[in-house]
Amino acid sequence: MKVVVIGGTGLIGSKVVARLGEHGHEPVAAAPSTGxxxxxxxxxADVLQGxxxxxxxxxxxxxxxxxxxxxxxxxxxxxxxxxxxxxVGHHVALSVVGTDRLQGSGYFRAKQVQExxxxxxxxxxxxxxxxxxxxxxxxxxxxxxxxxxxxxPDAKIQPMVSDDVAAAVSRATIGAPAGGVVxxxxxxxxxxxxxxxxxxxxxxxxxxxxxxxQATYWGAELTEKTLLPGPxxxxxxxxxxxxxxxxx
Numbered sequence: 001m002k003v004v005v006i007g008g009t010g011l012i013g014s015k016v017v018a019r020l021g022e023h024g025h026e027p028v029a030a031a032p033s034t035g036x037x038x039x040x041x042x043x044x045a046d047v048l049q050g051x052x053x054x055x056x057x058x059x060x061x062x063x064x065x066x067x068x069x070x071x072x073x074x075x076x077x078x079x080x081x082x083x084x085x086x087x088v089g090h091h092v093a094l095s096v097v098g099t100d101r102l103q104g105s106g107y108f109r110a111k112q113v114q115e116x117x118x119x120x121x122x123x124x125x126x127x128x129x130x131x132x133x134x135x136x137x138x139x140x141x142x143x144x145x146x147x148x149x150x151x152x153p154d155a156k157i158q159p160m161v162s163d164d165v166a167a168a169v170s171r172a173t174i175g176a177p178a179g180g181v182v183x184x185x186x187x188x189x190x191x192x193x194x195x196x197x198x199x200x201x202x203x204x205x206x207x208x209x210x211x212x213x214q215a216t217y218w219g220a221e222l223t224e225k226t227l228l229p230g231p232x233x234x235x236x237x238x239x240x241x242x243x244x245x246x247x248x
Contacts, residue, residue, distance in 0.1 A: 007058030065106030137199025
């Protein structure tokens with residue numbers, strides 16, 4: 001089965017390509033560096049010839065509000081149109097748990113538009129919403145830092161490793177279309193402050209981490225459960241402490 005992976009050279013996309021190849025499928029990594037640009041439409045018609053499934057694991061190169069909205073709206077529109085013309089039978093997209101609850105953030109407003117375009121297209125689809133990745137703990141801290149202090153919202157988080165995200169996307173790819181959203185998350189729930197503190201400690205980062213009721217998450221206000229998956233989510237097995245130990 002030919003599977004075109006948009007964003008196939010990125011963190012998740014490259015892992016999906018590797019997994020699908022190991023299972024006997026024909027994955028094709030598509031990205032601007034390989035001559036495929038979903039924002040302009042360049043290369044889409046050619047790469048989609050003979051494809052059964054398209055996986056969209058791409059991300060906007062800019063997180064500025066207008067740029068990220070333009071990216072997800074235009075690239076998703078171009079991709080769905082090209083898929084229809086090529087006779088693709090299944091569209092798989094990687095999204096984020098809590099997207100619909102994080103609309104105070106320009107990034108998540110854009111992800112919501114992406115999801116709505118997919119659902120409205122009539123294309124058989126699977127939208128895989130994943131929780132935050134272990135690998136991005138330090139990046140989260142960087143976005144919440146004031147001076148030497150990281151101020152985080154009072155909320156819980158259920159992070160997972162990127163390998164498990166890629167496994168979930170791969171399962172969705174080779175399975176029947178879900179017809180909507182499926183959620184995946186990590187095996188453990190942490191206070192956001194605890195997760196950030198552990199991530200920084202692993203980098204010997206001396207910043208102080210505190211919970212601040214006024215802090216936001218990429219511009220969005222959080223409740224305790226905003227970032228948590230629902231009761232039907234598939235939970236991965238890799239624990240944060242075990243993953244951190246492997247990084248040393």
